[in-house]
Amino acid sequence: MNADNGKRLMLTVAYDGSDFSGWQVQPDKRTIQGSLEDALSRLYVNQIVRIHASGRTDAGVHALAQTATFDPPDRPNIPLDNLKRALNHILPTTILVREIKKVPSSFHARFSAVGKIYTYNINRGENLPLIARWAWHKPDAPAATAICDSAAPLIGTHDFKSFATRGKDVDNTTRTIYGINVKEEGNLLKISFHGSGFLYRMVRSIVGVLVPVSGNHIGPAEVRRILDAKDRSVAPECAPPNGLSLTKVIYD
Amino acid sequence: MNADNGKRLMLTVAYDGSDFSGWQVQPDKRTIQGSLEDALSRLYVNQIVRIHASGRTDAGVHALAQTATFDPPDRPNIPLDNLKRALNHILPTTILVREIKKVPSSFHARFSAVGKIYTYNINRGENLPLIARWAWHKPDAPAATAICDSAAPLIGTHDFKSFATRGKDVDNTTRTIYGINVKEEGNLLKISFHGSGFLYRMVRSIVGVLVPVSGNHIGPAEVRRILDAKDRSVAPECAPPNGLSLTKVIYD
Numbered sequence: 001m002n003a004d005n006g007k008r009l010m011l012t013v014a015y016d017g018s019d020f021s022g023w024q025v026q027p028d029k030r031t032i033q034g035s036l037e038d039a040l041s042r043l044y045v046n047q048i049v050r051i052h053a054s055g056r057t058d059a060g061v062h063a064l065a066q067t068a069t070f071d072p073p074d075r076p077n078i079p080l081d082n083l084k085r086a087l088n089h090i091l092p093t094t095i096l097v098r099e100i101k102k103v104p105s106s107f108h109a110r111f112s113a114v115g116k117i118y119t120y121n122i123n124r125g126e127n128l129p130l131i132a133r134w135a136w137h138k139p140d141a142p143a144a145t146a147i148c149d150s151a152a153p154l155i156g157t158h159d160f161k162s163f164a165t166r167g168k169d170v171d172n173t174t175r176t177i178y179g180i181n182v183k184e185e186g187n188l189l190k191i192s193f194h195g196s197g198f199l200y201r202m203v204r205s206i207v208g209v210l211v212p213v214s215g216n217h218i219g220p221a222e223v224r225r226i227l228d229a230k231d232r233s234v235a236p237e238c239a240p241p242n243g244l245s246l247t248k249v250i251y252d
Numbered sequence: 253m254n255a256d257n258g259k260r261l262m263l264t265v266a267y268d269g270s271d272f273s274g275w276q277v278q279p280d281k282r283t284i285q286g287s288l289e290d291a292l293s294r295l296y297v298n299q300i301v302r303i304h305a306s307g308r309t310d311a312g313v314h315a316l317a318q319t320a321t322f323d324p325p326d327r328p329n330i331p332l333d334n335l336k337r338a339l340n341h342i343l344p345t346t347i348l349v350r351e352i353k354k355v356p357s358s359f360h361a362r363f364s365a366v367g368k369i370y371t372y373n374i375n376r377g378e379n380l381p382l383i384a385r386w387a388w389h390k391p392d393a394p395a396a397t398a399i400c401d402s403a404a405p406l407i408g409t410h411d412f413k414s415f416a417t418r419g420k421d422v423d424n425t426t427r428t429i430y431g432i433n434v435k436e437e438g439n440l441l442k443i444s445f446h447g448s449g450f451l452y453r454m455v456r457s458i459v460g461v462l463v464p465v466s467g468n469h470i471g472p473a474e475v476r477r478i479l480d481a482k483d484r485s486v487a488p489e490c491a492p493p494n495g496l497s498l499t500k501v502i503y504d
Contacts, residue, residue: 014380016385062381064380093381093384094381094384096380096384098378126348126350127340127345128316128348129268129314129348130268130386132268132345132346133268133345134382
């Protein structure tokens with residue numbers, strides 16, 4: 001018997017994080033998880049629906065393709081196309097359900113993921129309001145080539161403890177970064193991080209090292225020194241959340 | 253004596269209209285004019301400062317370069333660079349003062365203008381949240397070339413009464429459109445209108461004719477018929493405000 005009789009569904013969701021207190025449900029706060037669960041609960045006639053994401057995103061962080069699974073109540077039986085249309089009708093335009101598909105009941109948005117891609121946008125030009133939502137305004141950011149050079153020591157499997165925010169307990173701070181790509185488009189810099197997974201605030205911590213919030217540009221030797229220190233207090237401030245976007249969650 | 257002893261200043265301002273109830277001050281509403289006047293009033297130690305724009309923009313409409321003049325109080329005497337920096341520090345990131353410059357005391361942001369450029373953005377792809385703010389989601393919009401062809405009869409000097417919103421009294425509904433340009437960038441269509449000036453909701457009315465909110469594409473003969481009717485009830489619905497942006501106000 002190979003048939004999977006489960007009913008688990010996976011959502012792929014885009015959102016503009018600037019209007020939300022992050023992904024995770026919090027009392028009396030507007031969150032993306034909360035908005036999605038409320039919308040699902042309405043469609044399933046007030047039954048409680050819990051969704052499980054590939055990971056949280058912080059307040060102000062965007063997503064182009066966050067993933068989340070849930071097990072729909074048995075009734076009503078809503079065809080997937082209708083479910084997607086109805087959700088997007090209920091949700092504000094700051095959240096878009098891009099896809100809903102059936103997945104095996106053993107599938108988990110977080111634990112089944114084999115990689116993630118995050119993109120961090122930096123604007124070196126004028127801080128125009130429609131750009132300010134999704135890019136960090138940093139007129140003195142280094143050139144793409146300089147950022148690329150400094151980022152090189154981070155590629156590969158390392159203990160990224162220096163880039164893990166204190167106060168969050170994780171047993172294992174080793175992660176693999178498969179690649180860091182820096183694209184320059186006019187005044188914009190787009191830094192993409194492809195990794196096995198990322199620690200809490202790790203991408204923003206890395207950007208805060210490659211593009212120091214205050215102070216001067218740091219070369220590859222200094223980046224290696226911070227990495228090797230395995231000590232969060234060595235790394236500079238995190239870059240702000242509005243420049244960050246979860247671009248893709250990768251599954252086998 | 254050629255010296256102008258006035259002190260009139262012109263602001264060039266960009267804004268994300270999605271968070272505001274339009275340009276014009278209204279009681280108990282968050283407006284762009286209101287936010288700017290409040291910020292100026294704070295800097296001039298609670299003196300009332302009134303600003304005069306090139307024209308209003310509706311709720312949800314954006315600007316890349318709206319212009320507005322004001323006569324600053326005599327004291328404190330704030331150097332222009334400091335004034336710009338202080339305003340941008342006080343204002344939310346949804347409003348950016350791009351430039352402040354001295355203009356002759358006879359200069360008026362509205363009456364001295366010799367032309368305006370508006371851009372209307374249409375998204376034929378997915379309604380991604382960060383695009384939804386500044387583009388009308390219209391997957392069935394006609395191709396750029398078809399829009400261009402239909403727009404041709406509008407170019408030149410005409411009575412645009414069919415494109416003036418009813419209920420707003422204006423003596424003269426004749427305006428000149430110097431050019432209409434349609435650019436296609438991936439799934440995006442960007443329609444630019446360069447004219448001597450525009451009636452209330454005229455650009456959105458024209459877009460609603462070129463890209464019908466409901467119903468089929470209209471060819472140039474039908475557009476000419478609507479123009480010649482000089483009757484607002486002949487034209488279809490206005491396109492939504494979020495796609496519209498005031499791109500430039502032109503002065504001699």
